[in-house]
Amino acid sequence: MQLTANIQNYHFDHILLNAAGVMCQTTTELDTVLASDYTGAVVTKSATPALRAGNPEPRYYEIPNHLGTINSMGLPNAGFDYYMSYVSEKQTTKPIFFSVAGLSKQDNLDMLHQLQDSKFNGLVELNLSCPNVPGKPQTAYDFETTEQILSEVFTFFTKPLGVKLPPYFDIAHFDMIANILNKFPLAFVNTINSIGNGLVIDEDTDTVVIKPKSGFGGVGGPLVKATALANVRALRQRLNSSIKIIGTGGVTTGRDVYEHILCGADLVEVGSQLAIEGIGVFERLEKELADILTEKGYTILDDARGQLKTIS
Numbered sequence: 001m002q003l004t005a006n007i008q009n010y011h012f013d014h015i016l017l018n019a020a021g022v023m024c025q026t027t028t029e030l031d032t033v034l035a036s037d038y039t040g041a042v043v044t045k046s047a048t049p050a051l052r053a054g055n056p057e058p059r060y061y062e063i064p065n066h067l068g069t070i071n072s073m074g075l076p077n078a079g080f081d082y083y084m085s086y087v088s089e090k091q092t093t094k095p096i097f098f099s100v101a102g103l104s105k106q107d108n109l110d111m112l113h114q115l116q117d118s119k120f121n122g123l124v125e126l127n128l129s130c131p132n133v134p135g136k137p138q139t140a141y142d143f144e145t146t147e148q149i150l151s152e153v154f155t156f157f158t159k160p161l162g163v164k165l166p167p168y169f170d171i172a173h174f175d176m177i178a179n180i181l182n183k184f185p186l187a188f189v190n191t192i193n194s195i196g197n198g199l200v201i202d203e204d205t206d207t208v209v210i211k212p213k214s215g216f217g218g219v220g221g222p223l224v225k226a227t228a229l230a231n232v233r234a235l236r237q238r239l240n241s242s243i244k245i246i247g248t249g250g251v252t253t254g255r256d257v258y259e260h261i262l263c264g265a266d267l268v269e270v271g272s273q274l275a276i277e278g279i280g281v282f283e284r285l286e287k288e289l290a291d292i293l294t295e296k297g298y299t300i301l302d303d304a305r306g307q308l309k310t311i312s
């Protein structure tokens with residue numbers, strides 16, 4: 001079974017990888033994802049210019065009954081230079097995605113200038129959708145600002161760049177963000193980030209389950225799958241074919257991976273379920289996906305990609 005994908009001249013022998021934020025904050029975690037025989041790549045924790053402790057704990061919670069997760073990490077990370085030295089020294093045949101999440105436009109421009117001027121030969125993910133920095137909006141919900149940032153970025157950035165988007169919930173917004181993104185030579189779009197500012201209550205104590213922002217946090221896992229699939233499908237239908245799609249959100253089984261592929265995803269990321277199950281999730285998901293493809297008569301993944309049927 002051929003389970004491969006390409007983004008520009010990057011080839012992926014496997015289509016699964018971690019979602020930024022999960023199992024990617026330290027060199028040990030990054031090495032663990034890279035070393036797996038069932039991942040096609042790794043993405044770093046979204047870096048800010050300086051090291052960040054992030055939000056106060058508790059800031060992560062696994063919702064009972066396998067419903068998913070809620071988090072308000074607040075971009076804790078070892079700082080841009082830490083990840084730059086990791087990617088500069090790392091010998092690997094697997095592509096690396098370097099994720100950046102500046103707290104301002106200037107932060108993002110500064111980090112992208114450093115990446116542009118560096119020897120880094122992987123792909124860059126501009127995270128425009130973190131919902132958990134108190135007082136900061138999710139940039140990609142502001143269409144004008146998003147277009148302005150991308151306009152400035154592409155005056156100098158020539159390496160493969162993609163954006164990590166928040167979920168959209170309105171067809172008009174799918175149209176608006178796609179019209180903006182199609183103006184730029186993006187290598188990929190990664191959709192979705194967690195569904196921002198959800199609220200989960202502990203049924204024993206009638207208390208919120210995370211401390212930051214009085215309990216409001218990004219929701220991931222099974223609870224977000226329908227929204228994740230819709231965003232992959234809607235953007236695939238609207239974006240230029242040169243812009244590849246990374247599908248993220250709600251993946252706990254090979255069937256979920258397959259549904260992201262049906263909607264048009266080229267690569268599929270695993271966040272909550274990786275945090276819950278550990279590195280072994282990738283082998284399980286790939287085997288389950290391969291079984292589904294075989295059952296449906298496919299021998300290569302490409303033939304299933306985008307083949308979602310509608311009702312005529």
Ligand SMILES: O=C1NC(=O)NC(C(=O)O)N1
Binds near residue numbers: 072193
């Ligand atoms: O972009 C992000 N999405 C999340 O759900 N959480 C993290 C974070 O809070 O650092 N960042």
